[in-house]
Amino acid sequence: MSESTILILGGTAEAIKLASQLQAPGRRVISSLAGRTLAPAKIVGEMRVGGFGGSRGLAEYLKNENVTLLVDATHPFATQISDNAIFAATDSKVTFVRLERPAWREKPGDKWTLVDTLEQAAEAIPPKARVLLALGKQHIAAFSKRNSVHFVVRMIDPPETPLDLVDFELELSKPGSVESETSFLTIKRITHIVCRNSGGEASYAKIKAARDLGIPVIMIERPRRPQVYTLPDVESVIGFVGKTLNSLGT
Ligand code: NAP
Secondary structure (H helix, E strand, O other), X not given: OOOEEEEEEOOOHHHHHHHHHOOXXXXXXXXXXXXXOOOOOOOOOEEEEOOOOXXXXXXXXXXXOOOXXXXXXXXXXXXXXXXXXXXXXXXXXXXEEEEOOOOOOOOOOOOEEEEOOHHHHHHHOOOOOXXXXXXXXXXXXXXXOOOOOEEEEEEOOOOOOOOOOOOXXXXXXXXXXXXXXXXXXXXXXXXXXXXXXXXXXXXXXXXXXXXXXXXXXEEEOOOOOOOOOEXXXXXXXXXXXXXXXXXXXX
């Protein structure tokens, strides 16, 4: 049996699970991270960190490492690397699959305002609101002109530069359970949440807590993306990888 090499573009919980479950004799599994997180979760198997140098750099990497199959398991809002992956896989004729968790759907009791951009989210906040901004540090600037709003900015790693907001407090923590999110929203007297439709379970508790408390959510929808072969979960990708490697005789 000849060796096969799978490259997983990661940065998500699904990518970590996939790396662990794809391990097999005669198979090389490489996980790639952008390197944005200070203390990334432990990944089973080989890991590389940092950009490839654009789509051509990624295509070059696929060739140099003799990659058999490319899995784009990056976050639904990480569009640049996904564009690069489509180009590189096509250019290098490497089998490609996108792993993308389904978006959250509005349920009875939810009070969502759907917007397309961070700027629209900023405009949708009413005056005097106390807003949980559940967004990464690189997405805060769009809210800098909003005055008469108090922001509770929650992030995992501290920002490297001071946040450009008129009135805010910083909360360095991860999303928690429904119980802890309910208590957090209540203690902080949150009247609105601004977040992106990331999907998945890890950060859904705040949405459920908001529903229970009747708190409106300003939901930034996912960017529109080119149609590519996409699977919704780790299990389906494992099935696809097995079939593909079999058919390639590796
Ligand atoms: P992005 O805007 O799509 O990518 C910007 C550049 O970062 C890419 O062109 C690439 O550099 C590099 N890059 C991104 N992901 C990479 C990966 N997995 N391996 C190697 N290089 C990567 O990405 P982003 O929104 O900044 O997200 C960066 C990473 O964080 C992604 O891996 C994503 O899965 C994870 N993440 C993102 C979000 C989010 O909200 N965007 C949330 C949670 C996790 P080169 O062009 O030099 O190759």
